[in-house]
Amino acid sequence: MTPRSRPNDDELSDCPTPPRRPTIVDVARAAGVSTAVVSYTLNGRSGVSATTRERVLRVADELGWRPATAARSLRSGPAAAALVVVHDQPFGTRAAFPLDLVSGALQTLGPDTLTLALHVAESPAGAALLMDRWWTERRYAAFVVTGVRVDDARLAALRTLPAPTVVVGAAADGGPPTWRHVVLDDGEAFTQLGAFLADLGHRRIAMVAGSESLVAPVRRAAALEAALVRHGIQLRTVAGDGPERASAALRPLLSAADRPTAIVTDDDATAGLVLDVARRLGLGVPWDLSIVAGTDSPACYLTTPSLTAVPYPVEELGRATGWALRAVLGTATSRRAVGADPVGGVDPPSGAVPVGRLVVRGSTAPPAGD
Amino acid sequence: MTPRSRPNDDELSDCPTPPRRPTIVDVARAAGVSTAVVSYTLNGRSGVSATTRERVLRVADELGWRPATAARSLRSGPAAAALVVVHDQPFGTRAAFPLDLVSGALQTLGPDTLTLALHVAESPAGAALLMDRWWTERRYAAFVVTGVRVDDARLAALRTLPAPTVVVGAAADGGPPTWRHVVLDDGEAFTQLGAFLADLGHRRIAMVAGSESLVAPVRRAAALEAALVRHGIQLRTVAGDGPERASAALRPLLSAADRPTAIVTDDDATAGLVLDVARRLGLGVPWDLSIVAGTDSPACYLTTPSLTAVPYPVEELGRATGWALRAVLGTATSRRAVGADPVGGVDPPSGAVPVGRLVVRGSTAPPAGD
DNA sequence: TTGAAAGCGTTACCAT
């Protein structure tokens, strides 16, 4: 019943060596069938009688058989995708984004279907280089790109490979047919935010913009500006990329006679900074100044007062990314079909991921003179 | 000169299909040598004449040859390690830790040598399951474990596999010979912190502890307590795992008549919370209350006043992790030798990673009655 | 329904 471990195994030294993992050859021998039958069975394909299938599965289980990734990849191509995170600036508060995104993606990707690995690169160009290398080495079957830059070296590289790609948070279209876009409807959210501030009575509004090399912050600022214009308000924008630049810009802005009564930031950390600068200048929040963080996070309710913020549904973005990943691997010149059943909710991949309604906390109020 | 792409390629449909990547067979044919010579050349092994080597390298480069990961792994075992991050609670402020750690590890790991992938699991048990699976599937050659729990399912699993493992931030020893420990000398740092506070004149000191299921926070609290005992001070400790528990514990603590004059936290976010609660209670920081964050981060100088903090050298921890990874893969029943040259600094892997001196900012001062 | 055998791309051993 117990098969000999290997035919060409030397008899002497099998005690100290760790026992070889069983292969389908072992399973086939133990089950008294050929390897083809085992392969068919283990991949759930038709053409195997029920009794044989059951016996093979039982034997495989008893032997503790597990597929060897490398052998499988050699024939069928890799069954993994990668997200290469660009580690430009030291990670700020939003640094958990990639981890949360992957966490969300796992909810729509079964753990068996397709695995999503995270890697780190120093720059977009470095990330592009890695993806190029890993694609030609057939290490990954697809890639996920987040934090898209204005002229992004990664997208340029992926376009020429061309590898199945999921682009998160950039434009809703473009790229080869093997690309999918996951978009966040933050334009809509910032439009609503504009209306919210205008309705509160604010007329002098400023935005501390995020990095102007990043696509999403630019889009968000534009959406807010457009919304305010519809209320006859002109948005003042100051550069806010990094704490130094932000506080340098904030001090004169908040000291001036016609200082804004409301300030919107692109991220949560900068909103905290605004709060700090305001306090140093003796401005009461929210009475003298309203503050809105453009990206909600746990840090937003740690401050005094807590910060009104635009939600940032990273997990849902991740779920959508999972769907998109299955889509590109279905579409693409893919080397292996993705598994059947989705794991998480039954959401079919719809349009943009909705942001949801502004989270109003203590940092916003009507302007003082109202 | 240009070799035919494949011998058994059908002649008709090679326009639309993406051209096959060249293999060493192609290189061998083009260079007029055998695949063995090509393999030896590309792996930089001796036994190939200089002229042949040069020709082979040139041809391989012209053809754009890249090794196929799967084929290589099939023979030599995987050349990648994985860090499975446990995503218990939503990632807070320290969430960037894994990313920064990997970033540091890349500095001692060449990109070609060994790649380090990041994955996410829902729980320690889930992570253990994944690592078990991926080890038996021969997907990864080694694993990195961070954020070690008191009874950690991951370590138990890794011990039985047994897989080469790098344990970051737990005890300095233990485990099979294929394990390496990367330890942070935060015990020393917290000892110094105790002396610092005592020297300032503080006598009533409290610590808002981190999660008691995590090894590192427990050790840090113990170090502080021991240091203070040597100064005749008894440390009061309150549970601080999560913002809710922390603020629930802080309010009565800071309202009491014998409230502490100094508070130490385990992490940065909790320190911000302490600052907030103190402010609401009308306590001036640092005059009425000194605050020290047990983990420095960019958030620590965003507050008013900025927070005195214990440094947290994650990148250096990462570099040490890189070294440890090379060590376990040298030691282990490893399936492939790790590459030769370290990339970053020439640091030989010494003892514990030093934390460095306390970063004194605005949140600490002698107690009021002094 | 099942078996035999040909790959997949690379490495390593044994001849030459």
Place this chain on the structure above:
DNA sequence: ATGGTAACGCTTTCAA
């Protein structure tokens, strides 16, 4: 110094 070739573990025709 170089060539031939057998693994590595799995998938997938093609026959039986």
